[in-house]
Amino acid sequence: MNNVNIERLKEIVGEDNIRDNAADRYVYGSDASVHEAMPQVIVRPENIEQVQRIMAYADREKIPVIPRGSGSGMCGQVVPVMGGIILDMKAMNRILEINPQNGYCRVEPGVVDDDLNKALKPYGVFYPPTPASSVVATIGGEIANNASGTRSVKYGAARDAVLELKVVLANGECLSFGSSTRVAASGYPLERLIVGSEGTLAVIVEATLRFVPIPKLRCLGIAKFNVLGDAGDAISDIMGSGCQPSMLELIDKIAITAANKAEGLGLPEVEAILLFEADGMAKETIDPEIENFKAICERHNGFGIEFSYDEKERARIFAGRSKLFPSLSKYDERLPSTSLADDMAVPFSRMAECANKIHEVAERNGLVMTAYGHCGAGCMHTKILMDTDKEIQWEAARKAVAEIYDFVRSVGGTTSAEHGIGLSKAAAFKKEKETTLELMRAIKKVFDPNNILNPGKLMDGPDNWVEATNLRYQISKA
């Protein structure tokens, strides 16, 4: 790799939009994953033309370029494993158009999800993927990772919301993929190829997104289970019953204990909790859905079932889920919460089995792991709580991650539901996609012949994530 010519980049974006001192580079060397690596420079373009000129320069000089939103990814997607240029897209944060008549909005990639939804709200619509990190996640980052969230069971992921993308290729050429129309039948859906590509194919510089009406009513319910498998059976029956939940969340006992311990929520210490929600424009259409969820839960030994349309009551019912993420960090002072084996997807019928597998693997490897997720979308999350100072715990974590994804593949699941691959899930991803890796590499070569766009990720990610980069923790051999 050639050295970056800072002066050349300053000519493109101006002195105020470049940072190359050690402190800035260190900060931009990590995200919400366990990894860290130093870029050579951070460049902040303000418009498409600047992105084009940066890419043309980097391609000519064969310098890696890593597009970055808010750096909230959990798998090391924006960690610059080969150095190079971090392309900080947050200065391109304009909402360019809200077009209710045609049902779309056009935004720059640095717009924060919550800001977009605040802007859409007066029109009675919302952009639905909305991950838990919507307060900070940028639209560009969400598209690059194909993000989704608690309501993806009904409204889908980023891929379902993208109509058209304007991108800058590695050589600096700017192209539009897709169409702002609701349907577009023919040709290769290149806009969809960019979604989930984690910055390896092109730089997203503008997105045209569809939105959906904000439902007038929401009804949220809770059911408790003494056997995790019963909750799992209820999930697959609900999803197979023909009804349409707008949310279906599973929380296991460890997560319940964590929430109680950290937040004093007083949740019942049962084996599993299911949260179910239906939304719509009229009570008449929601009530039958809720009754159906209730009947199915009861059939599978669910108890303590309650539900409410009231906003405050819904907040109370949802407290265990909304407090879960912080609870895990506070579960045990000695055990930081690491983003490892952080997400996966399995068939509905295997959700409970997957949760049990996670518990079994954790116990066998001397780790603490929980299981929770948007089970209505087949999405399961976990975190590994461990003593990050000890090298032996990292080896245990590496084994645990491998074992969990071996199981996921064995039941027809997939490595990432919504968090992406980056570095820490690359080994599992490569095993899962073994037969299509070369095809993916060939596609990347067409888009990026010099391999400058976020190199070393996805199909080119490391087999051993523990050794692939520095880990962000201080680790002792003891």
Add this chain to the structure above:
Amino acid sequence: MTEVNKLEKWKTALNKCIRCGYCYEHCPIYKSTRWEIDSPRGKLILLFGLLNGELEPSDYIANKLFECFHCGRCQKACSSGVPTLDIYADAKAYFLEAGFDVLGTTSQTDESVCAGCLSCVRACKYEARSFSDGRIVTDRLKCRSCGSCIDVCPAKGISIGRGYGTNPDELLKQAGLFLDDAGNPNAKAIVFSCGWSSYPGFQAARCDTFDVNPEYKVLVTACSGRLKTHTVLETLEHGAWGILVCCCPEDECEHGGSKKIKARMQSLKGTLEKMGIDTGCIQVAEVPQGNRKRFTDAVKGFMEQIRAIGPLFSGSEK
């Protein structure tokens, strides 16, 4: 390498930071610069780097730790319960003990104009200012960069080096650049927009190229409560037809700023009335966080109002 033992006790807390970045949008300094090093997460990562020896202490890093308005919103927003303010306090103590002479957002006194009236000492509720050896001394660990001292100094001899939009001088300079722009004969008003309430709406409003309207300029402040009467008055004297201040609704304001600015503007209106100036040239609008419609409606309504009133002073008509 300089010893960083003072920070060693925070190692567990720094490990607990899961680097989710949820603190970003709550930090007025990050919102002003959009550089991650200015975010709370960025500060914690810097300290982590110092602790594990991957970074060397420097004036640049020290200054970053001293750049904070102590609003505490990062701590409140932290999903992992990291006590950011306590960590920053120890980090600042460490840097001072290590001999780093940096100011960040600490208020400073221009001794060449200070008359030693002690108004600032009395005004500082954090006891950060004292009179010692014939001069005003600021305790850099106690100063919360609230700007109370700046407001009361009769000699205008106190400032915050880099105020991220909160310094009267910065606001006046930006307002002046807009109002004096010979290429823009339509410039009429300044909208001071609270960084907490209006700013998300302001960002969204950019879809109408709202922020580049030739008639007014939106200036984002950290908190409307830090906007001083003399800043508004001087902006009017500079030729503005009117000033709109967008603040949080009083019951949503987390910094007591809405109450302060409303009282200040009410008092200013009284003064203007005595001078025979139409008080419609000043307006305070409450904008709930991120409510773009309320923000745009407030601006549109205000612009109609001041167009009807016309220029305040002869010569300010463009």
